[in-house]
Amino acid sequence: MLAETICSAVSAAGLGIAALTAYRKRYLAATRIAAYSLVPVALVMTGLVEWVTGIVFKPGVWIGFGLLALAWVLLATTRAVERRGTGTRKERKERKAATGTAPAAVAPAPAPTTRPRQTPASPAVTPADDFSDIEAILKKHGI
Structure with a gap:
């Protein structure tokens, strides 16, 4: 009312x-x-x-909300502890492979038939060369 x-x-x-x-x-x-x-x-x-x-x-409703919140906190805590304790995915896969419970290994991909391009070795860049580029830009803008 x-x-x-x-x-x-x-x-x-x-x-x-x-x-x-x-x-x-x-x-x-x-x-x-x-x-x-x-x-x-x-x-x-x-x-x-x-x-x-x-x-x-109604107090019963608030108790229910409190229990829902407690359940959520417990689930979130166990997830965080589980993630922290088991390591990364790579470590878990290595552990599974070591225990023999890993799925069958996938055959390696065939080697590419074309040669990878080789990039020419870049000349050593000195600090003076780096600053000369900057100086040229500044001069171009009149600074």
């Missing part, structure tokens, strides 16, 4: 503010305020407010 009264009062106040805003010839803003102020009354009329207050003021 109290929640319904509060929602009705909020809606009435919102409609009053919308009327004042419309009086100042800001019709778009007044329409928006009126729309928002009708929401609490609509929630009361649909019964949603009664349902929410029934949930909020």
Whole structure:
């Protein structure tokens, strides 16, 4: 009953503010305020407010939420400990291969028939060469 009264009062106040805003010839803003102020009354009329207050003021519901949170924390903790203790995927695969429980090994890929391109050795770059490029750019821009 109290929640319904509060929602009705909020809606009435919102409609009053919308009327004042419309009086100042800001019709778009007044329409928006009126729309928002009708929401609490609509929630009361649909019964949603009664349902929410029934949930909020029941200790059993809060105990249930607490148990859900505890379950989530326990699951997250065990996941973190499991990940920390087992190592990386590569280490796990190596351990499985060592114990013989790994799936059958895949045949290696055939060697490529073309030769890989060899890049010519780059000449040694000295710090002076690096700064000469920068100096040329700065001179180009007049700095």
